[in-house]
Amino acid sequence: MADDTILLDHGSGGLASQELISDLFLKHLDSPVLRDLEDSAVIDNQAGKLVFTTDSYVVDPLFFPGGDIGKLAVHGTINDLAMRGGRPLCLSLALILEEGMPLDDLEKIIISVAEAASESGIPVVTGDTKVVPRGKGDKVFINTSGIGVVDDSLSLSSKNGRPGDVVILSGTMGDHGITIMTRRAGIALEGNLRSDTMPLHRLVDSILTAFPKAVRTFRDPTRGGVATTLNEIAAASSLLISLQEEALPVRPEVRAACEILGLEPLYLANEGKCVAVVDGKEAENILDLIKQQDEGREAVIIGRLEEGKAGRVLINTPIGGSRVVTPLHGEPLPRIC
Numbered sequence: 001m002a003d004d005t006i007l008l009d010h011g012s013g014g015l016a017s018q019e020l021i022s023d024l025f026l027k028h029l030d031s032p033v034l035r036d037l038e039d040s041a042v043i044d045n046q047a048g049k050l051v052f053t054t055d056s057y058v059v060d061p062l063f064f065p066g067g068d069i070g071k072l073a074v075h076g077t078i079n080d081l082a083m084r085g086g087r088p089l090c091l092s093l094a095l096i097l098e099e100g101m102p103l104d105d106l107e108k109i110i111i112s113v114a115e116a117a118s119e120s121g122i123p124v125v126t127g128d129t130k131v132v133p134r135g136k137g138d139k140v141f142i143n144t145s146g147i148g149v150v151d152d153s154l155s156l157s158s159k160n161g162r163p164g165d166v167v168i169l170s171g172t173m174g175d176h177g178i179t180i181m182t183r184r185a186g187i188a189l190e191g192n193l194r195s196d197t198m199p200l201h202r203l204v205d206s207i208l209t210a211f212p213k214a215v216r217t218f219r220d221p222t223r224g225g226v227a228t229t230l231n232e233i234a235a236a237s238s239l240l241i242s243l244q245e246e247a248l249p250v251r252p253e254v255r256a257a258c259e260i261l262g263l264e265p266l267y268l269a270n271e272g273k274c275v276a277v278v279d280g281k282e283a284e285n286i287l288d289l290i291k292q293q294d295e296g297r298e299a300v301i302i303g304r305l306e307e308g309k310a311g312r313v314l315i316n317t318p319i320g321g322s323r324v325v326t327p328l329h330g331e332p333l334p335r336i337c
Contacts (some may be wrong), residue, residue: 013173109140160237170298175254179194197272239306
């Protein structure tokens, strides 16, 4: 392509659009189904229930330590499918581009999408591109949708929690949220602040294969963080969730950044972690399995579901006190994903 920025003509559906598709998108997204360039993708019949999700990504900045908007979009949609026990089959990719966006930046994002899809084993099979005038967008917005299948016998839900169940968190809290915030603000801090974005479908599949009857629900603590996710589980199950403060995993550099900025890691977004509510009798065995895998090496048990004040989350402190953890109020960190 002769131009080095996105033009309105790239969204016209004409020759420039065709060149953008063939010279950039198909160059990197080499899926046989996508290459047909039909109006929709035809997916072979699959045994089980279909699971479907969609999400939009408007993160600022587009590129950050540990990832970028393209990788985030792929991983986020895969994880949404996985949290319902779905085995992801395929993704769609739709982009809204702003006139004037550098084509080099767009290509970096598409390369990242292609790498994330390839590493995850989940192809992009259909997509769309639109262009808005300069000043009417912010470089690029991405929408991804995903389709997967769930075994007929499986029914994961936040409503499934029972007294005695245990809450497992697959790793440290707040890595993505604090990375985006410090990067956006231009704040340089010691330590290796990086987004935790990663796909979790293989981790989830291994747990469900080994312990199909012991898992009540998986949840993806993105916006609103672990605190908001746990409040939603407590409300859905009509139970109390009791947490142990000393068990909550936070990297030292994340904790230090939060103290400087006055933030609580419990409310920061995570893009490569899951909350699992499991049968207390199998919790230690499930934790051992999770810790054997790269996605869960830092997994810990953080709390339990109990009879009590329905819908409430409490943190128990090392000195014997407790405090209520409410859902996130307001938006302390806009455009994190």
